[in-house]
Structures are given as structure tokens and as C-alpha cells.
Ligand SMILES: NC(=O)C1=CN([C@@H]2O[C@H](COP(=O)(O)OP(=O)(O)OC[C@H]3O[C@@H](n4cnc5c(N)ncnc54)[C@H](O)[C@@H]3O)[C@@H](O)[C@H]2O)C=CC1
């Protein structure tokens with residue numbers, strides 16, 4: 001029975017989905033050591049931001065096939081290590097967009113009107129109207145850093161509230177910014193001109209400490225900053241000092257460099273700062289959305305299907321996979337075949353996509369071919385997640401070519417593998433929608449369905465040779481399921497392809513290689 005560990009609080013609806021295919025253990029509050037200790041039992045791990053999925057956790061997760069992040073940010077997962085180990089990492093890119101955007105807007109409003117401080121004073125029995133005179137956001141300038149899903153919703157609502165909008169996002173077009181009524185500007189201009197700055201970017205090496213003493217010095221002393229994105233994007237010590245010294249108007253902070261936030265100068269500040277304990281995604285609606293989104297993906301991957309938002313296998317969405325499935329199988333089979341023919345150390349693989357395939361998304365096909373190519377050496381250790389990285393680490397130079405003009409089949413593939421023992425090529429196509437055919441081998445035309453055990457010979461096209469191979473195999477009690485010969489010219493070089501019922505032992509292969517007229521022979525197991 002499959003087992004899933006849920007190590008952060010997630011909505012019951014997610015547990016119910018996981019329970020359709022697995023035993024689900026909910027163990028929140030595990031220490032890092034306890035997680036390392038138990039993870040070996042599990043096929044999948046479902047988390048939020050509370051669990052640190054370190055390299056050590058992944059190393060210990062010998063059975064892990066998928067890590068599901070019920071939310072957006074995967075900065076608490078060592079995705080590089082997961083990819084290396086062939087573990088799919090999925091998230092819910094849209095499930096909590098509205099929740100996080102509304103939290104940022106709530107921060108902006110509560111900060112502007114000192115609502116948390118006023119509320120606290122009321123609860124202390126006071127009636128203090130003077131201490132909490134706020135400011136309006138109407139006609140103020142909001143600088144949105146990161147105009148992605150959350151930033152865009154914040155911009156839309158802020159526009160409706162009568163705010164002027166600036167945005168900094170190097171990956172967004174001016175047209176998109178325009179649609180959202182934002183003026184795209186450089187970061188320095190945004191910092192200089194904004195009354196409010198709101199961060200909606202991922203934490204990356206480039207964005208770490210993006211807001212530091214230097215950038216704060218560029219802001220208006222009355223400006224207010226909101227971080228509902230990720231801790232570590234703002235230097236907390238520099239922020240606390242600037243607020244304490246009145247060099248910045250206010251801050252609304254939901255996320256922290258280290259969570260849970262321990263002792264911090266931020267906690268000592270007054271009405272100018274609003275702090276929440278990473279609540280951006282904590283709405284009933286968002287928690288249902290992300291739980292369903294991620295639990296369904298875990299279920300699907302455990303059932304052998306693809307995930308719709310894997311962060312470490314881009315392009316392999318179920319709709320793409322569904323359409324390309326037969327070609328992915330063909331690419332994998334041809335990769336496996338050419339890899340075994342080439343033998344030794346493979347240095348380069350060229351993949352040509354022909355006919356209709358030339359206009360298809362090539363990346364999944366390339367990954368499938370690499371998975372096939374490496375599968376003989378790596379067996380089940382190679383999968384769609386790590387095939388590219390494994391190929392790269394082995395120094396295999398991968399190139400692809402597209403040829404729309406080829407019309408023999410609606411779509412066909414050609415793989416050429418070059419290694420220290422030479423170069424080999426295979427071509428393949430689909431008969432109808434599903435049936436695979438190998439249509440050439442080292443440029444000799446053939447037409448054979450791939451089978452589990454195959455024998456290929458390169459030989460001189462001459463009378464009697466085929467009979468000799470047949471009787472040799474017969475004398476060793478090897479049954480031939482099918483046989484085909486391909487040649488370019490009569491009595492020239494030729495290939496013979498035999499499908500066998502059983503694997504061919506090496507001693508028989510060596511005998512075949514000794515037969516007069518045989519130039520070379522290879523066995524392949526698919
Ligand atoms: N506080 C909370 O509970 C939540 C926090 N988040 C965080 O919010 C952030 C944004 O999430 P989404 O909008 O869903 O992501 P998204 O991927 O839709 O948008 C991110 C945007 O940032 C931009 N960007 C990347 N690097 C940049 C840089 N160096 N400078 C400026 N822009 C840059 C990208 O082009 C993209 O448009 C993420 O860090 C996510 O983890 C998300 C949900 C809840």
C-alpha cells in the first residue's frame with residue numbers, strides 16, 4: 001500500500017483525495033530530525049511552508065516519488081536535489097493568489113488607518129481617537145514589485161481604489177503592465193516615487209535582501225512597505241532601524257527570514273508596523289483550493305500519471321502528455337535502442353522531429369529520448385524528472401533538428417547517438433495512432449515493431465547467410481519470433497533484425513559474430 005506523509009496542516013478535502021490511493025499519515029510539528037527518521041517509509045510528502053525539505057530529507061526519502069507543496073513558494077524545498085533524485089515537485093500556482101493579494105491589500109489599509117493598534121487600545125479599555133489619525137490611499141502611488149499573479153490582482157484592486165500604479169518586473173511586457181494600468185519603471189524610480197511599495201516576487205538569489213538599508217534610503221520617509229511574498233527579501237534589521245528612526249512611514253510584514261519569527265526588533269515597534277504570522281494564504285477558500293490542487297496531483301503521480309504543475313518538469317503537463325503519449329513512448333524506445341547499439345560512453349544525441357512532430361512541443365520528446373538512452377545504464381533511477389540533468393552530468397551533448405518537409409509518416413523521429421565506440425542511428429514512426437515501427441537502422445531501411453529481445457546484425461548481403469544464422473540460433477534452442485532484412489543495394493552491406501523470444505546469451509552472440517560475412521552483431525533488450 002502506498003503511503004503519504006502530510007507534515008503541515010492542510011484541509012481535510014486534500015486528505016480525502018490522498019486516501020483514495022494511499023494510507024495518509026498527518027504528522028505536523030515533526031522536528032527536522034524526526035522527519036529525516038520517518039520519511040523513508042513514504043511514497044509522497046505533502047507540505048506547506050512549515051516543513052523544510054532539505055537535501056538530507058530527500059536523501060532519506062528512498063521511496064519518495066513526489067513532494068507536493070500546497071501553496072506557491074517552493075523555497076523550503078531543495079528542488080535541485082529532488083530533481084537529481086527523480087522526485088517530482090508540484091505546487092498550486094493559483095490556488096491562493098486571491099488570498100495573498102487580499103492580505104497585502106488588508107495590510108495596506110490596516111497600516112494606513114492603524115487598525116491593529118487602535119483595536120488593541122480599545123481592548124485595553126481606552127478611547128483614543130487622536131493617536132490613530134491615518135492616511136488615505138486614494139490618489140497615492142503604489143509600487144508593485146513583481147507583476148505576476150498576486151501582483152496583478154493587487155494592482156487591479158488598487159486601481160479601483162483610485163491609486164496610481166508603478167510596477168517593476170523585468171519579465172513582464174509593457175503591454176501587460178498597460179492592461180493593468182501600471183507604468184513599468186526601474187526599481188530606483190519605483191522606490192523614489194511610491195507612497196506604498198508591495199512585494200510580490202519569489203525569493204531567489206537575486207531578490208534576497210532586495211530591500212536593504214541602501215534601498216530604504218531611496219524611499220520617501222513617509223513611504224510604507226508591504227511584504228506578503230517571502231522573508232529574506234527585506235533586510236529585517238535595516239527595516240526596523242529605519243522605522244524606529246522615522247526614515248520610513250510604515251510596514252506590513254507577513255513573512256520572515258526565519259519562521260516562526262523569534263525575538264526580533266520588528267516586534268518592538270509601535271503602530272507603524274503591522275505583523276502577521278505568514279497568513280497570506282490562510283483563508284478557507286485558498287486552503288480548499290490548494291489542498292485539492294496538490295492532493296490530486298499527488299494521487300495522479302502515484303497512479304503513474306503526470307502532474308499538471310510540476311515545478312521541475314516544465315512542459316510535461318497532462319494535456320501535452322496526452323497528445324504526445326504515443327510519441328513519447330516511441331522516443332523512449334528509440335532512445336533505449338540507439339543507446340544500446342552505441343554502447344560505451346555516449347557523447348552526443350541528436351533528435352530529429354519530422355513531419356507533424358516538427359511543430360509539436362519538442363521538450364517532452366527530447367526528455368523521453370534521453371530517459372530511454374540512459375535507461376540501460378541507470379534502470380529505474382532515470383525518469384522524466386532527472387533525465388536531462390543525468391544526461392548533462394554525463395556530458396551528453398543534446399541537439400534537436402526539425403524537418404517539417406518529411407511526409408513518409410505523419411510524424412517520425414530520428415535519433416543519432418555518437419559515443420566512444422562510434423555512431424548509430426535509428427528512425428521510427430507510428431503506424432496508425434499507436435503502433436511503433438523502427439523504420440531504419442544505421443540508415444538501412446527496415447520496418448519492424450520493437451520487441452523485448454532483439455538481435456541486430458550488420459553483414460554482407462549474400463546467399464546462405466540468413467539460413468546459417470537461423471540454424472545457429474536453432475542449435476542453441478533460441479526461438480525466432482520474426483526476422484527482417486534491410487539493404488541499400490543488392491549484394492552490398494545489409495542489416496538483419498530478429499525478434500527473439502528469450503534474451504540471447506553473450507556466448508551465442510560471439511558465435512554469430514564469427515560467422516563469415518557478419519561484420520557486427522548487437523543484442524538489445526527493450
Ligand atoms: N504570504 C503568503 O502566504 C503567500 C506568499 N506567496 C508568495 O508570493 C510571491 C508571488 O507569487 P505569485 O504572484 O503567485 O508568483 P508569480 O510567479 O505569478 O509572480 C512572480 C512575479 O515576480 C517576477 N519576478 C521574478 N523575479 C523578479 C525580480 N528579480 N524583480 C522583479 N520581479 C521579479 C516574475 O516575473 C513574476 O511576474 C511568491 O514568492 C510566493 O511564494 C504566495 C502565496 C501566499
Ligand SMILES: O=C(O)C(=O)COP(=O)(O)O
Pocket residue numbers: 048049050070071072073074096278279280281282
Ligand atoms: O503559497 C505560498 O507561497 C505561501 O507562502 C503560503 O504558505 P502556507 O501554505 O500558508 O504555509
